[in-house]
Amino acid sequence: MIALRSTLAGRIFLTVASTVILLFLALPIVLIVVTSFGKDAFGAFPPDSWTLGWYKVLFADGSKWPAALSLSALIASLTTVFSLLLGITAATALVRSNLPLRSAVYGLVLAPLVIPQVVIALGLFLLFEPAAMLGSPIAIALGHTVLASPIAVMILMATLKGIDERLEDAAASMGANRLTVARRITLPLAMPGMIAAAVFSFITSFDEFFISQFLSSVDTTTLPVQVFNVLQFDVDPSVTAISAVLIAIAVLALVLVAAVRRLGGAEKQDGLLPTEPAVGLSTGSETS
Amino acid sequence: MAGSLLAPAPPAPGAATPAAGTGRLHRLRRALSERRTRFGLLNAAPVVVYLLVLFVYPIFSTLLLSLKGEEGGWTLHWYADALQGSNLEVLFTTLRISAETSLLSLVIGFLLAAAVSRLKPLWAGLVMIIVIVPHFISALVRTYGWIILLGERGVVNNALTDLKVPGAPFQMLYNEIGVVIGTTSVMLPYTVLLLYAVMRGIDRRLPAAAASMGAGRLTIFRRVYLPMVAPGLVNAGILCFILCLGYYLTPALMGGPKQTMVASLISEQVMKQNQWNGAAALGIILLLLTFGGLLLLRLIKAVSEAAKNRGIS
Numbered sequence: 001m002i003a004l005r006s007t008l009a010g011r012i013f014l015t016v017a018s019t020v021i022l023l024f025l026a027l028p029i030v031l032i033v034v035t036s037f038g039k040d041a042f043g044a045f046p047p048d049s050w051t052l053g054w055y056k057v058l059f060a061d062g063s064k065w066p067a068a069l070s071l072s073a074l075i076a077s078l079t080t081v082f083s084l085l086l087g088i089t090a091a092t093a094l095v096r097s098n099l100p101l102r103s104a105v106y107g108l109v110l111a112p113l114v115i116p117q118v119v120i121a122l123g124l125f126l127l128f129e130p131a132a133m134l135g136s137p138i139a140i141a142l143g144h145t146v147l148a149s150p151i152a153v154m155i156l157m158a159t160l161k162g163i164d165e166r167l168e169d170a171a172a173s174m175g176a177n178r179l180t181v182a183r184r185i186t187l188p189l190a191m192p193g194m195i196a197a198a199v200f201s202f203i204t205s206f207d208e209f210f211i212s213q214f215l216s217s218v219d220t221t222t223l224p225v226q227v228f229n230v231l232q233f234d235v236d237p238s239v240t241a242i243s244a245v246l247i248a249i250a251v252l253a254l255v256l257v258a259a260v261r262r263l264g265g266a267e268k269q270d271g272l273l274p275t276e277p278a279v280g281l282s283t284g285s286e287t288s
Numbered sequence: 289m290a291g292s293l294l295a296p297a298p299p300a301p302g303a304a305t306p307a308a309g310t311g312r313l314h315r316l317r318r319a320l321s322e323r324r325t326r327f328g329l330l331n332a333a334p335v336v337v338y339l340l341v342l343f344v345y346p347i348f349s350t351l352l353l354s355l356k357g358e359e360g361g362w363t364l365h366w367y368a369d370a371l372q373g374s375n376l377e378v379l380f381t382t383l384r385i386s387a388e389t390s391l392l393s394l395v396i397g398f399l400l401a402a403a404v405s406r407l408k409p410l411w412a413g414l415v416m417i418i419v420i421v422p423h424f425i426s427a428l429v430r431t432y433g434w435i436i437l438l439g440e441r442g443v444v445n446n447a448l449t450d451l452k453v454p455g456a457p458f459q460m461l462y463n464e465i466g467v468v469i470g471t472t473s474v475m476l477p478y479t480v481l482l483l484y485a486v487m488r489g490i491d492r493r494l495p496a497a498a499a500s501m502g503a504g505r506l507t508i509f510r511r512v513y514l515p516m517v518a519p520g521l522v523n524a525g526i527l528c529f530i531l532c533l534g535y536y537l538t539p540a541l542m543g544g545p546k547q548t549m550v551a552s553l554i555s556e557q558v559m560k561q562n563q564w565n566g567a568a569a570l571g572i573i574l575l576l577l578t579f580g581g582l583l584l585l586r587l588i589k590a591v592s593e594a595a596k597n598r599g600i601s
Contacts, residue, residue: 006406007505018403021396022418024473028433029422031443035436090335097328098321105332108339114527115347116534116578118551119571122558123346126353146343149335200424207426209537210551214558224428231432231541240436243429250425 029247036244054241064226065242071137072206072223078141079148079205080198086145087152087197094153095160109153112146120146121214128215135217143215144205151204152197159193160186195260199253206249347575354568366569375553379573382549385464385539386532389471390479390525396472397479397524398517404480405487416484423477431538434470435461438542462544470538475531479524486520519592523585530581534574550574 006014036054038047058065090109093099112120124143125134133139163186171181187194212222221229223246230239357363369375400419404412422430437443438460445457460466490513498512499505536551543549548556554570557563 014399014403014406017399018415021400021476022415024396025422025476026418027443028430028437028473029425031436032429032433086335086338089331089333093328093331093335097331098325099328099332100325105336108344109335112339112343114530114578114582115343116551116571116574118534118536118554119347119350119575120343122554122567122571123348123350124342125558126349126564127342127346142342146339149338153335203424207428209428213555224426227428227432228537228541231428231435239432243426243432246426246429251421254421254424 032240032243033247036240054238057238058241058245063238065223065238068221068223068226069242069245071220075137075141075144075212075222076202076205078138079144080201082141082145083148083152083201084194084198086149087156087201088194090149090153091156091160095157096165110150113150117147117210121210124211125214134215135220136215137220140212140215140220140222141205143211144208145201147208147211148201148204151200155197155200156190156193159190159196162193163189192260192263196257199257203250203253207246350568350571353565354572356565358565366565367573369566370569370573375570378548378550378553381547382533385467385471385547385549386529386535388464388468389475389532390528392468392472393475393479393528394521394525397476397483398521400476400480401483401487404484405490419477419480422473427474427537428541430473431470431541434466434473434538435542438466438469461542464543464547466542467539467547470542471532471535474535474538475528478531479528482524482527483517483520486517490516519588522588526581526585526588530578533577533581 034046037050037052039049039051039053040047057063090105094102094106094109099105121143124139124146128134128136128139128143131139167189168181168185171185172178176184207224208222209224209228213225213228216222216225223242227239227242227246230236354366355362355364357365371379400415404415407415439445440457440459440461444460448456448458458465460469494516495508495512498508503511534551535549536555539547539549540552540555550570550573554567554574557567557570
């Protein structure tokens with residue numbers, strides 16, 4: 001391709017600048033992981049001596065972290081189920097049917113991604129408080145689903161668009177009924193997308209802070225709320241270890257999605273990343 | 289999920305259809321398309337009902353709450369409160385920090401996206417992993433990382449002191465520098481991704497063509513490259529601004545009293561002062577600002593498309 005060659009100075013500048021920017025993105029994360037193994041929790045970097053002590057503190061008797069961790073996992077699992085159910089039906093409607101008012105439905109589905117979360121949280125409080133559901137894991141999961149389902153819909157829409165409709169038609173023409181087609185053709189082909197949707201729904205809920213804080217009660221504090229409280233009031237070095245655990249969970253989830261995509265043979269399937277909604281929204285068009 | 293099998297066969301114009309069959313075919317096609325519509329409505333229903341109950345209705349009740357007087361009746365006095373004195377200052381702080389953050393994210397995002405779009409696919413992929421992975425790591429955790437990094441005896445200050453930078457150690461926490469650094473790192477993946485998508489779509493032959501006709505580098509950048517990426521820059525900037533407006537975690541943890549943003553104020557009014565009406569009014573103001581930004585995005589898109597069409601014809 002004929003392209004304008006950049007000057008040496010320009011290339012050096014861009015290389016240095018992008019290295020600094022990448023450090024800017026990666027450093028806070030790397031620092032937490034490394035520091036969590038250091039003896040002196042807030043001391044020198046890299047630490048002088050190493051320990052697993054902070055992780056032991058996390059799971060020691062009387063620690064408040066295991067309860068928060070399991071509550072967050074429960075809520076995130078519920079959210080994943082809700083969000084997949086909504087995502088599968090919604091993506092089917094948006095991709096594989098004549099839907100009246102299609103763009104209105106699509107806009108409604110994406111709206112929670114740009115509406116300030118504090119407004120959503122405030123509204124959900126007003127909804128659940130009269131129903132005496134504050135502090136209920138189900139209420140928090142229902143709230144998280146508002147944020148997770150748009151992501152699931154986006155991913156599943158991209159997945160469905162990537163499946164050749166003629167395969168389904170061929171199966172149907174050979175006498176398979178609708179359910180058989182869905183079960184034997186569409187579902188296996190959509191599996192990588194479904195797993196990606198599930199994983200990202202789980203992470204969205206697992207990391208969500210505002211809705212959890214507004215809907216929590218004294219005995220239901222999710223992990224992020226707990227971390228936030230610790231950071232605001234009493235800084236306790238075990239928070240570094242729990243942060244490292246959160247990083248590990250997120251990275252594992254991403255590796256899982258990448259592995260499934262690779263196994264599913266999707267060498268380059270665009271649209272599986274939930275950052276796409278932001279792109280789609282800002283341009284007001286669909287990423288196809 | 290198997291709605292496709294109900295798809296009407298694409299009409300074949302000019303195909304030799306027996307005249308007698310056309311009417312029946314037409315009716316059949318209409319029946320099929322009606323079934324496809326019903327199938328769509330059935331499948332869209334769950335998500336629409338869900339979002340109406342748990343998303344639209346709650347926001348609507350927030351709106352009602354913000355308009356309710358203390359002794360019943362309707363009032364605008366919560367809005368008057370929200371737009372007065374220290375509350376108004378918080379609103380301006382929010383706009384200022386959001387503007388600073390989006391500007392910084394745009395500049396940094398532009399540099400990185402420009403660099404990545406010149407890389408070979410393999411390297412570009414690796415760099416994008418470093419951009420995307422942090423996006424999926426809890427913002428709370430990343431903020432905590434910044435708190436450790438920017439502390440008085442944190443890594444950054446230690447490095448600056450060792451380098452004998454005058455004035456080190458700097459105060460970078462609990463002031464605006466900290467908030468803008470932290471928030472920018474949260475917003476950066478968005479701008480990089482948006483700008484990268486735009487830059488990848490640019491025809492690299494155009495700058496080369498301009499050069500062949502004798503344009504200098506600065507002229508090429510200003511007259512050829514910048515106009516091509518400008519819509520992307522505006523998009524990314526506005527989106528980043530909107531997302532910042534309601535952002536809470538990083539400003540709350542890394543800012544001082546002068547960096548209180550609207551979301552923190554709402555949280556404080558609810559948690560500490562039990563002042564629901566005022567919080568609701570602030571929430572609605574935040575919502576209106578967001579709508580304003582989204583409207584602006586639409587408008588700019590319409591204008592730039594109109595300009596493009598004019599250019600073609």
